[in-house]
């Protein structure tokens with residue numbers, strides 16, 4: 001997919017590069033330098049939108065510096081809301097017709113952005129970057145990711161999450177509008193993107209080692225994300241459990257019949273087996289009720305504490321800073 005060297009109409013296309021940051025002070029200056037180098041080569045208009053997800057290191061101070069440049073803005077969340085929520089903030093506030101998500105830790109090389117943009121300009125709605133190698137990730141991370149994606153394939157329906165797609169992706173105007181129209185609080189970007197459809201291309205890439213700092217995902221956080229993702233996205237586990245219950249029920253009846261005929265029915269085994277299964281079922285139902293609860297509450301996915309940089313300062317109407325952030329967010333989320 002080669003683009004002509006001079007394409008005048010693409011110069012009107014507008015891309016927002018959204019970068020979620022949580023304690024990335026170690027890498028931010030180098031990341032920004034490489035990002036800007038890559039962006040300067042683009043044939044389209046662009047802005048960089050950093051989302052500071054409640055960093056407790058020097059990230060905010062560094063971002064304030066970086067945002068002195070005209071094309072760079074920052075959303076400063078009121079606390080750490082997690083990457084999915086930070087991405088939702090980016091989606092709500094990006095000015096571009098398309099969004100490109102990239103991690104701040106240099107695991108996603110900014111140098112690949114021009115090729116993603118080329119695919120977008122050539123008509124792809126979504127450009128997914130697919131991890132080729134996970135050289136940069138620990139063994140545990142690789143195994144858990146492998147198991148997780150396999151599990152998702154079994155548990156979630158045909159819109160199964162493609163394997164090893166990262167959050168490094170470009171989302172064009174049509175899917176972006178669709179995403180904005182999805183009202184759910186539980187954000188699970190990989191699943192949502194896959195559910196959308198649209199013309200999608202997957203480009204393989206080598207995932208690098210972190211440029212510095214640490215991964216924010218401990219094993220527990222990954223389990224958390226996995227359960228959230230599945231529960232938010234599929235009712236299939238409930239169906240599987242119903243089938244399992246029916247199977248166990250049938251087997252139990254057979255067992256009782258057998259034991260009765262030989263006169264040696266042992267109620268203990270039955271109660272143990274059934275008890276364990278019931279506990280599992282209740283836990284599963286609990287997960288879904290919990291997920292429903294957070295949807296029903298309709299709280300904002302994130303809160304903004306401030307926005308700064310780029311043109312934001314000049315464009316911000318005085319009234320906009322007046323209402324409490326929560327009210328503002330509620331309105332903007334509609």
Ligand code: UDP
Pocket residue numbers: 019020021022023024053080081082083086102103104105107214215216217
């Ligand atoms: N991140 C975030 N909020 C969080 C955790 C992570 O905005 O609560 C950002 C982080 O700064 C990085 C990206 O999300 O830019 C990916 O995070 P990380 O590198 O920790 O994840 P991994 O690459 O290990 O999957």
Ligand code: MG
Pocket residue numbers: 103105107210215
């Ligand atoms: Mg990373």
